[in-house]
Amino acid sequence: MAADVKIDIAAEFTGKKAFRQAETATDKMSKNVKKLAGTLGLAFGGQAILSYGKKAIKAAAEDEKAQKQLALALKNVGLERDAASTEAYIQNLQSEFGILDDKLRPAYQTLAIATQDTAESQRLLNLSLDIAASTGKDLGSVTSALSRAYLGNNTALSKLGVGISKADLKAKSFQDITNELQETFAGSAQSAANTFQGSIDKLGVAAANASEIIGTGLIDALKGLGDEDSVDNLAKSMESVATYTADVIRGIGVLVEKLKGLPGIGALDVQMIPIIGAYISYFNQLGKASQGGNGINAQGLAHLAELQAKYTSEILKDKKKITQEENKALKAARLKAALDKANLALSKGEEVFDMDKIQNAAALASQAEQLGKATNGTQLLQIANDTARLNVKKSILALEDAMASKDEAAITAATKKLNADIGILGALTGQDLKLANIKTILDSLKPKDLINLMNLEAALALLGKINVATGGSTAGGSSTGVAASGIPVNDFIAPISTSGGSIAAILEYADAATARANAFADLLDMQNAADAAAFNASSLGTSAGNTIIVNTGIGDPNAIAEAIDQVLTDAAQRGTLRQYATP
Amino acid sequence: MPTEVKGAIELRKALRQFTPDLAKETQKEIAAILKPITAKARGFIPSSTPLSGWAKSNNGTWGNRTWSSSEAKRGVGYKTSPSKPNRSGFRALARIVNASPSGSIYETAGRLNPQGRPQAPLAEVVAPGHSNFGKMIRSGSKGESVSNNPNAGQQFIDAMNRTSLIVNAYQRQEGQRGRASRKMKGRAIFRAWAEDQGKANAAVIKAIEDSKVKFEQRVKGK
Numbered sequence: 001m002a003a004d005v006k007i008d009i010a011a012e013f014t015g016k017k018a019f020r021q022a023e024t025a026t027d028k029m030s031k032n033v034k035k036l037a038g039t040l041g042l043a044f045g046g047q048a049i050l051s052y053g054k055k056a057i058k059a060a061a062e063d064e065k066a067q068k069q070l071a072l073a074l075k076n077v078g079l080e081r082d083a084a085s086t087e088a089y090i091q092n093l094q095s096e097f098g099i100l101d102d103k104l105r106p107a108y109q110t111l112a113i114a115t116q117d118t119a120e121s122q123r124l125l126n127l128s129l130d131i132a133a134s135t136g137k138d139l140g141s142v143t144s145a146l147s148r149a150y151l152g153n154n155t156a157l158s159k160l161g162v163g164i165s166k167a168d169l170k171a172k173s174f175q176d177i178t179n180e181l182q183e184t185f186a187g188s189a190q191s192a193a194n195t196f197q198g199s200i201d202k203l204g205v206a207a208a209n210a211s212e213i214i215g216t217g218l219i220d221a222l223k224g225l226g227d228e229d230s231v232d233n234l235a236k237s238m239e240s241v242a243t244y245t246a247d248v249i250r251g252i253g254v255l256v257e258k259l260k261g262l263p264g265i266g267a268l269d270v271q272m273i274p275i276i277g278a279y280i281s282y283f284n285q286l287g288k289a290s291q292g293g294n295g296i297n298a299q300g301l302a303h304l305a306e307l308q309a310k311y312t313s314e315i316l317k318d319k320k321k322i323t324q325e326e327n328k329a330l331k332a333a334r335l336k337a338a339l340d341k342a343n344l345a346l347s348k349g350e351e352v353f354d355m356d357k358i359q360n361a362a363a364l365a366s367q368a369e370q371l372g373k374a375t376n377g378t379q380l381l382q383i384a385n386d387t388a389r390l391n392v393k394k395s396i397l398a399l400e401d402a403m404a405s406k407d408e409a410a411i412t413a414a415t416k417k418l419n420a421d422i423g424i425l426g427a428l429t430g431q432d433l434k435l436a437n438i439k440t441i442l443d444s445l446k447p448k449d450l451i452n453l454m455n456l457e458a459a460l461a462l463l464g465k466i467n468v469a470t471g472g473s474t475a476g477g478s479s480t481g482v483a484a485s486g487i488p489v490n491d492f493i494a495p496i497s498t499s500g501g502s503i504a505a506i507l508e509y510a511d512a513a514t515a516r517a518n519a520f521a522d523l524l525d526m527q528n529a530a531d532a533a534a535f536n537a538s539s540l541g542t543s544a545g546n547t548i549i550v551n552t553g554i555g556d557p558n559a560i561a562e563a564i565d566q567v568l569t570d571a572a573q574r575g576t577l578r579q580y581a582t583p
Numbered sequence: 584m585p586t587e588v589k590g591a592i593e594l595r596k597a598l599r600q601f602t603p604d605l606a607k608e609t610q611k612e613i614a615a616i617l618k619p620i621t622a623k624a625r626g627f628i629p630s631s632t633p634l635s636g637w638a639k640s641n642n643g644t645w646g647n648r649t650w651s652s653s654e655a656k657r658g659v660g661y662k663t664s665p666s667k668p669n670r671s672g673f674r675a676l677a678r679i680v681n682a683s684p685s686g687s688i689y690e691t692a693g694r695l696n697p698q699g700r701p702q703a704p705l706a707e708v709v710a711p712g713h714s715n716f717g718k719m720i721r722s723g724s725k726g727e728s729v730s731n732n733p734n735a736g737q738q739f740i741d742a743m744n745r746t747s748l749i750v751n752a753y754q755r756q757e758g759q760r761g762r763a764s765r766k767m768k769g770r771a772i773f774r775a776w777a778e779d780q781g782k783a784n785a786a787v788i789k790a791i792e793d794s795k796v797k798f799e800q801r802v803k804g805k
Contacts, residue, residue: 005687005769007752007776008666008675009617009787010588015672 060212066105073109082118089122097129097193098201099139100208107143114147124150127178130185131162133192150174363390365574388425395421462538591676591791592665598794602801609794610663613677616786617661621679624775625656628686629746634739637685648684658683659772677787681772690769692743696726699736703727743770752777 070090071083079086090104107128111121128142135142137160145156154169162181169177193202367387374380395418402410598606630652632638637650659681666675681690693699703723708715721729728736752774753767767773776783 005681005690005772006675007679007767007772008673009678009784010591010676010791011673012588012591012665012676013672014592014668014674 056211059208063101063212066102070105070109074112077113077116079112079116079118086112086118093125093129094205094209095202097133097189098203098205099129100205103139107139110140110143110147111150114150120150124178126189127182127185129189130187131160131181132189134185134188135161146178149177361570364394368574388421391421392418392425587673588676588788588791592674594791594795594798595665595676598798602798605794605797605801609790612790612794613663613787614661616783616790617663617677617679620775620779620783621659621661621772623778624659624679624681624772627747627771627774628652628655628659628689633689633742633746648688650685650689651683654683655686655689658686676791679772679776681769686771689743690771690773693740694749694768695765696736697740697749699734699738699740700726700728702733703729747771747774750774750777754781 067087070086071080074080074083074086086108090101090108093099093104094101104125108121108125111124111128112118115121115124124146125143128139128146131137132139132142141156142160145160148155149157157177158164158166158169163184164177164180168180172180364387367383367390370379370383374383395414399411399414399418402414595606595609598609632650632652634650637645640646640649659679661677661679663677666678668674681687703721705719706722707719708717710716721727721731723729730736732738747770749768749770750773751768753764755763767776
C-alpha cells in the first residue's frame, strides 16, 4: 500500500532486467554463429588458414590418440572384439545428438570399465545422454555416477537430483533404478538435439570432423611442399577452395532438397552429378592414392612447424619494410612541417619588415616637425643625428628591397646610398662634425621650393635675363620704345576733360579706352604665357621637384595610381606639396 | 517525475569505496536538505483522528490500519540510499516516504476517486460452505466499495479534506513529453514537497554534483 506513497528525487536509469537478458541471449547466439562460421572456414586469410591447418592437424592427432586409448581400454577389459563396433556406435551418437566424440569416448570408456559389457555400456551411455540433456549436468559426471551406482555406490546418483529417493536407492536394484530413470528421461537427448541449439551443435560436430579429416589431408599435402611460397600458394588456393566449397555446400543443400522429390533416389552420391561429379571423383581417387599409410606422424608436424616459422619470418620482414617506409614518410612530413613553420616565420618577418618601413617614415616625418621647433645648435645636432640614423635604416630597407627584386642596378644604387648614409652617421657618431654637413642633412628634410628667399636674387636675375632675351624692357628702364608685347612705352590715351564736353564725346572716349585696355590685357596674357614657357625651359622649370617618379615597373595600373596618390597625400601632410597638375 | 541524473549510482559506489568520509558527508548533506520537508510533512498529519471511529482498534479488515497520529508521523521520513529499480528501470537516489498504513491512507484518500469509490452491486453467495451462503452481499472489484453506505467513501474523504486538501506536487519538466504523473498528489509529504517548490530537489542534485567535484579533486590530489 505504501509503495506509491513516496517522492523520488534524482532518479537514474539503470536499464531493465529483461533487456539485459535479451541482450545476453543475442550476444551468445551471435558468438555461437561466429564460432561456427570460423570453424567452417568461411572467411579465412592466409595466416588464418595456416593457423586453421595447424589446429586441424592437432585435432586429427588428438582424435587418433583418443581412438587408440579407447581401443586399449576395451582390450584391457576383454572387449577388444567390440572396438570397431563401439567406434561406429560413438560416431553414430555424435552425428545423431550433436555431441563431440571427444566427450563420448571417455564417457563410454568409464562405463565399459565398470560394466565390462558392451550392451550394458551402450544402454547406460544412452541413459546418461538423456539425463545430461534433461538435467543440464555434464555427460562425464552423469556417466561417472551411473558407473559408481553400477558398482554399488549410490551416493553420486542421489546427488544428481534425478528424483530417486534414498529409500528407493536402498531398496531397489540398479536395474530397476535405471529402468525407472529410462522411463523418466526417455527422449530427452533426442528432444535436445532437435532444438536450434542442437542443430548448431550438430553442425559444430560436422565441422570438427571435417577439421580432423582436413588435418589428416594437410599432413599429406605439406609433405610435398618446399618453401614458404608454397605455403602461401597453398593458403591462397585453400582460401579460394574454401569459398568455392562453401558455395558448393550451399548448392548441395539445394540439390539434396531437389533430389528428395525424385522417385527412387534417397541420398546424394557425388558421382551422380554429370561431368563435375567425375572430376570430383578423380580428385578423390588422387587424394586417396597420395594418402600416407601411417596417418599423422612427427615428420609431418615438424615440417609444418618449419614452414610456419619461415612464413612468420617473411611476414616480419614485410612488416619491417613497411615500418621503414613509414619512418621515411614521417621524416618527410616532419621536414615539411618545419618548412611550413619557417615560411610562417618569414611571412611574419615580412610583416615586421613592412612595419619597419612605416615606422621609419613616421620617424623621419617627426624629425622634420622637430626641425621647425629647434631653437639651438644642440637640438639641431640631435635632430641631424637621428635623421642620419633613420636615413641609414631607410637605406638598409631599400637595399633589402633591391636584393629581393634581384635588380643589379637598384642594388648598386642602394648600396652606394647606404654607404654614403653610413659615412655621414659615422662622422656624426665620431663628433667629427661640420656645420655644412648638418645643414646638408637638415636641408634634406626641408621641402623643396622653386623660389625662396635664398634663391630670390638669382631667380629675379634669371627672369630679367628672360625678359631681355625676349625683347622686353628691364625694370626701371627707358620710358620710350616698345615693350616685348608690342605696346609702346608710356603709350596711353590722354584723359579728356569731362566738363564742357558733349556726352557723345565722353562715351566715345570711354569705348576707346576700354578697347585699348582689353588689347593690353591680351598682350599681358601672351607675355605671361611666354614667361611660363621660358621658365619651364630653364633649369628651375625642369627640376625634380615637379616630377614624380614611381618605380613600380610594369604592373597593375591601380597600384601605380595608388602609389602616386600616397606620395601626394604624404607630401600634403608634410606641407611640402605646392601644386600638381591633374591630367 | 524525478529529474534524471546519470552516473550517480556509480559515483556513490566510488565514494564509498575510495572516500568513505566524503560519502558520509554527502549523505548528511542530502539528509539535511530533506529533513525540513519531512518535518513539515509531519506537521500536516493531524494530531487527532480525522474520523472518530478510525482510531478504535478492531480486528476486521481495518485491523492493521487503525489511526495513530504518532505512528503516522513516525512513518514520514526520508532515505538517502538508492532505491531498487522500478518497472521502467529507474533508481531513485533519494526519496521521501510516508510508510505507515494509516499515514498512507491519510495521504492518498480521494486521490483517484475524489467522490469515493462507486458502490459494488449486491450478489447472492452461492458457495454451499460459505458462511454467508444464500445471503446477498456486495461483491466488487478493487475499484468498488463494498460498504452498504453509498456515501461512505465521500464521507471519509470529506473528513480528510477538512484537515487538509489534496495538493498536486507534480512539476512538469521543461520539454517533458507524455502524460503527467497522477501519483504526485497528497496531503502530507506531497503537500510539503509542493510548498518547497523544487528547491530541495535542486539542492540534492547540487549536493551530488558537489560530491563529484570533491571526489575528482581528491583523486587528482592523490
